[in-house]
Amino acid sequence: MPDLTDERDHPEEECGVFGVVAPSQDVARIAFFGLHALQHRGQESAGIAVSDGTHIIVQRELGLVSAVFDEPSLRSMTGDMAIGHVRYSTTGKNKWDNAQPVALPRGDGLVALGHNGNLTNSDALRRRVVALGHELQATTDSELITALISYEPGSLLDAVCNVMPLLQGAYSIVALTEHELVAFRDPNGVRPLVIGRLDGGFVVASETCALDQVGAEFEREVMAGEAVRITRDGVESRQALAPVRRALCIFEAIYFARPDSILDGETVWESRRDMGIVLAGESPAMADLVVGLPDSGTPAAIGFAQESGIPYSEAVVRNRYVGRSFIQPSQEMRQLGVKLKFNPLGAIIAGKRLVVVDDSIVRGTTTRKTVQMLRDAGATEVHLRISSPPIMWPCFYGIDMADRSDLIAANMSVEEVAASVGATSLAYLTLDGLQRAMGRPASVYCRACFTGEYPIPVPDASGKERFEAPTGAAPSR
Ligand code: SF4
Structure with missing residues (x-):
């Protein structure tokens, strides 16, 4: 495992x-x-x-x-x-x-x-x-x-x-x-x-x-x-x-907000389901099951299944009683953290071609492990479908997205990302598709992490620990 x-x-x-x-x-x-x-x-x-x-x-x-x-x-x-x-x-x-x-x-x-x-x-x-x-x-x-x-x-x-x-x-x-x-x-x-x-x-x-x-x-x-x-x-x-x-x-609609929250008059769950519906139309796959990674990938997986006619199933059980490793923001701390969050349902997955729907890929490291986990559980094909466009640019407005050099989609083609994470195929929702799913014009949203078009000027230096004093020094002024 x-x-x-x-x-x-x-x-x-x-x-x-x-x-x-x-x-x-x-x-x-x-x-x-x-x-x-x-x-x-x-x-x-x-x-x-x-x-x-x-x-x-x-x-x-x-x-x-x-x-x-x-x-x-x-x-x-x-x-x-x-x-x-x-x-x-x-x-x-x-x-x-x-x-x-x-x-x-x-x-x-x-x-x-x-x-x-x-x-x-x-x-x-x-x-x-x-x-x-x-x-x-x-x-x-x-x-x-x-x-x-x-x-x-x-x-x-x-x-x-x-x-x-x-x-x-x-x-x-x-x-x-x-x-x-x-x-x-x-x-x-x-x-x-x-x-x-x-x-x-x-x-x-x-x-x-x-x-x-x-x-x-x-x-x-x-x-x-x-x-x-x-x-x-x-x-x-x-x-x-x-x-x-x-x-x-x-x-907020793709991932951050809770699915039962309402943004722009629609529940976030419905927006995510609609992203899955559009994604299935844009990038279909021949498969036996559509699975979502709990919890935020689930509504888009349900939408994908609905549109494609491929049955939806849970395929991974998440241990809900393990603290989220997000508590530990540095990589070093993560490696000291809880190791196991998911357990695949081998009886459901074995011998199946899967469409696996997730909402985003940042660095690719966890996606690689997840794909491997599903293959180890017997999946014969893993068609990864991402219900957002490729993240190409960092966020300066309150989201920890990693530097551009760490963003896998900024450094590899879609085919290279698929090979890197071990997926049989990979497709992202297009920007147009995202807007169709949202039902509102692009001009009312920040989409800078996909487009690089920042609505507010961004600073030159933006590391989140830039105000920290060097070890042993007084806080800088
Ligand atoms: S760049 Fe814009 S759309 Fe992307 S996470 Fe930051 S605020 Fe959100």
């Missing part, structure tokens, strides 16, 4: 944010369950900040939501406003200092902040906050945003609206002071952010699945460039920046 040290051959997730204002409700517990629903967006750290109108309490720690919080800790965080965050490191290492919400003094109180996305002008902002006199504690761009807000006078909404023009890149953010919660989103709307109505209050979240989890009803998206203030007295919206070209990350 080959080791599957990576769970899948995918881009790494990003972060999830959550906020709630609900007088007389247990907001820490609501935030806990909201974050639980967003756990797929980041498994490295989790945190909640709660305001009772006088003080803000912040608890954050490395680990899964269920490991960071327990009954006593939730009970100790009383209040009526809260924000929460789950993190996968896209800028800055996985260490406690980089866990969120970030909290900094502001006026007589605190401002706490949770960020999903990645800024592209962090270097300039870093110089700016240092010049303001801020002593950097973490290595994330999220701290820079919090610091900028902490130096702005006036209401939190005013401060956010003053800081937003300084930020470039992708950001969907929740920020909290003792009296205000403000949710705001970059003018391209790269990362999702939605508002829901709760009995007696409001909720904001990265995805609608978190609204469902806490019993909130979807109200609307936070618009690109919009800042929404939620207080004990109600909701106020301000269009802080004019929306520019909409550029929602299309990978």
